[in-house]
Amino acid sequence: MNLPLDNIICGDCFDLIKTIPDKSINLIMTSPPYYQQRDYGGGMGNEDQLEHYLEKLLTLFEDCIRILREDGNIVFNLGDKYENSSLLLVPYRFAIQVTETYPVKLVNAITWVKSNPTPRQYKRRLVSSTEPFFHFVKSNDYYYNMDAFLQPDTISKKPKPSSKIGxxxxxxxxxxxxxxxxxxxxxxxxxxxxxxxxxxxxxxxxxxxxxxxxxxxxxxxxxxxxxxxxxxxxxxxxHGNPLKKDALTMAVESIKGMKHPAVYPAKLIVEFLHLLTKENDIVLDPFIGSGSTAVACKMLNRRYIGFELNPDYCQQAQDRLADLQPVQPQLF
Ligand SMILES: C[S@@+](CC[C@H](N)C(=O)[O-])C[C@H]1O[C@@H](n2cnc3c(N)ncnc32)[C@H](O)[C@@H]1O
Structure with missing residues (x-):
């Protein structure tokens, strides 16, 4: 099957990913359903044991490695979960298992700091406000454009030096x-x-x-x-740009009319695209949800393929994309 580029395909990513040729994707950028957090109407995330959840994710990861170009990049964003008032450390277990199982390197664990986390009234623990984005590569020759990452005008204006400096x-x-x-x-x-x-x-x-x-x-x-x-x-x-750190502070996005409960900010993905891709590179998001990865790709003229199991979210993602400037579709 030839997958059309710049498209959201409604279906199971575990099957659809098999149709993608070896070494053909520049970046896999995704946020799989978190372990036992939400029911998206089937699909991953509601496995009865953490081991099963991780096993499943690792199976998909194997295909991610297969379809990734030698100079490609993989970014997985995962959230954690409390069980009996104790953190399970799901994201870190995943990252450890991936690096122990497959021939990949973990370049960074980049922390998304949510400037507006969901308010909670815990008495004996702090409000979670961060999530890791794990950046994996297959080789040391991965595409990387540090200069394009966090240009001052994309995130915040460069402040004028204080008159009291020094x-x-x-x-x-x-x-x-x-x-x-x-x-x-x-x-x-x-x-x-x-x-x-x-x-x-x-x-x-x-x-x-x-x-x-x-x-x-x-x-x-x-x-x-x-x-x-x-x-x-x-x-x-x-000299030069401010330090490029492994933490990004950004607000959780709220999009008018959007029903998807777990949207990551397209602005955050724009930064990963600047860092890890060039124009016309192909980006896959196997769990695309509301389409944020595709929105970021469209903004920066990257080609995208998105998979989403839930037909309502597929439709929402397609509607969201239709509101942006159209781009020329191509065949894989
Ligand atoms: C955490 S959400 C992704 C949200 C996305 N990053 C966004 O900004 O909207 C995970 C998505 O994966 C979808 N999903 C779950 N299992 C799937 C499967 N087997 N194949 C494709 N999509 C699946 C869910 O329906 C959900 O929309």
Whole structure:
């Protein structure tokens, strides 16, 4: 069977995935039903034992590896569950079993921090507000575009440096036991680096002053250690983009008229697409639900295939996509 691209196909992903040729997909991006959390009207998630749930997911994962290109990426988002007031650690059990069973590497466990988690009134535990997104690859040659990830204008505007930037260091220089000429040198260098930040030449900086800050270790420790000994201080310039961290803070999306109970934000998926795909790459979501992965693909001109068992959600996803700009469909 030839699967049409840019389509949501209503059916069981365990069968449909078998029709996809080997090494043909660039990214598999998905959020399977969580263990015993919701009834989507059949399908995965309501297995009577966690072992059965994990076994089933691992079976699907085997096909994911088969259809993935050598330079492809796989991202699985899973949620956890409490049983007898104790976390089962479902996502982590899954990730451990995957890496122990298949020849894949786990590049990152990226945490989605929900800025608006469902409010709960627990007395003796905190409100869960995070979910992991596991990023797996088949080889070290995986496609990866760090520069495109979290560009400041896609998530938040780059803040202007504060007028107080670096001011605290002047006080620390005075309080230090540096010699007067070392203090003078430190103040001059501090002024220079503050100007560099204000002019946008560098992103930020850190200063370490002998006797005040902990000594550097690892990486360039040797050079910095010598600077600390001879000058009494060292300045670490932070160039380019802000640190690209393994945590993304984003609100849970509420979409008007959407009945699906577990939608992940399309904006979050846009970031994964920037990082792990290029234009016209093929993205598969075997549990596409309300179509968020496809929405993100359509926004960035990636080709998508979505599978969804529940016909109502299939229809909702198709309606949601129809409201976006149309793209040219192609055959696989
Ligand atoms: C957690 S939801 C995915 C939500 C999606 N990420 C979104 O943003 O809307 C999982 C979906 O998998 C579907 N599903 C469950 N078993 C399935 C199967 N065997 N084949 C295809 N879809 C299935 C459920 O109906 C549900 O919509």
């Amino acid at each position: 001011q605290g260091y002047y006080k620390l220089i005075e309080e230090s036991d540096l010699a007067p000429e070392q203090k003078q040198h430190a103040r001059q260098e501090l002024l220079t680096v503050i100007q560099e930040v204000k002019l946008g030449k560098i992103e930020s900086f850190r200063m370490k002053i002998r006797g005040i800050h902990s000594e550097p270790f690892g990486g360039q420790a040797g050079g910095r250690q010598i600077q600390l000994e001879t000058n009494g201080f060292t300045i670490i310039r932070i």
